[in-house]
Amino acid sequence: MTPLLLAPLGLAALAGLIVPLLIHLHRRTEEVPLDFAALRWLEPRPRPKRKLRFDEWLLLALRLLLIVLLALLLARPAVLGWDDTNPRFVAAPGVDPAAARKAAGPDADLRWIAPGFPRLDEGKPPAATQVSSLIRQFDAELPPGAALTILVPPVLDGVDAERLRLTRKAAWRIVAGRDTADALAAPSGPILAVRHAEGQDSAVRYLRAAAQAWSDQPRFDANAGTALPPGDQVLVWLVPGRVPQAVTDWVSGGGTALLGNSAEVAMPAASEALWRDDLGRTLVEGAVLDRGRLLRFTQPLVPAEMPELLDADFAARLRDLVTPPASPPARVTAAVFAPADGIARYPLPPRELSSWLCVMIALVFFSERMLATRRRRFAA
16 A cells, blocks of 8 residues: 655645744733832842743644644545455346345345446346446456456347457356346348339349348338338339439438449449459449438349359348448347456556545544633633
8 A cells, every 4th residue: 555645735735834833822821910019129130031932732733733634635645555355246237136146145245237336226227238338447447456246147238349358357157137038139131122124023033032041031022113112121223214313312311222233323422342243343333322322233133244143142242232231239148248358457546535634624623623712711
């Protein structure tokens, strides 16, 4: 444990020690001379030199101590290495509180992984939010010698894409959740809404086959009309000629459209090749258009011009192409998300002693007032 001062210039307030000294010199007990008749005829002698003398030593000492404590308070005393190294337990939202308490023990310091890290017994369980970031924060603020145990449900919510790496080897324990039957749902493929001209059934069948490869129940709709689908579906526009303004407005509003090579439209200036063949030839180009995405085939959808239609990975390539960029995962199986250790420890801030000094100052001030205002001090 190392003591230190965070604001050593505050010790300049020690110059105030001269104030109570001057007060006590000025207000010392006065000696009133009395004249006696028999002494008036004596020859006066030189008066002895007056010595420096203080009265009420206890009161003076309290006042001096009060100034010293105030100066220390301004200097902000603190200590390094005064940390509580008792084991800590944190529980992720979704954990059954009774199961968490049983796993940690009846007397353990058990807190929720939530803003402020409330105790398990304080209020209802919080909702899952930024669990990964909160675990990193709790680990960073924990003293180096304290053991950490993290209690998580079988399925963990509120995580980010980066694997947890902590400053210590934390125990990762999976306990019963409030809903242990909850499982991760497999992501479904996009819904293709194909709008084509008459006589283009041959091109449509490749898209239908891709949709069937995405799931057992294909999410696919194809017709020869021009009605636009809902914004959460992918529009495949295979109608040759100029693209209607309604289509571009639909894309600007947040939709994703994949146009055929015969569609006439002004592509965004930021368009780039999104899919190339083995020879480097561009198969699909596109870019962001306002809040949506506008894509276009550069080759006819016939095997002679685009052999990739017959490849085994055509369905996967098409799905990756029309699916919006995925957001970082927020829900994982807890068994595969155990944290690793090995990152550098964060320097912990020193622990200030200001609260203790304030208590001492209050006690000394109270004692000083009691002594300074006592009745006997003003007795005649």
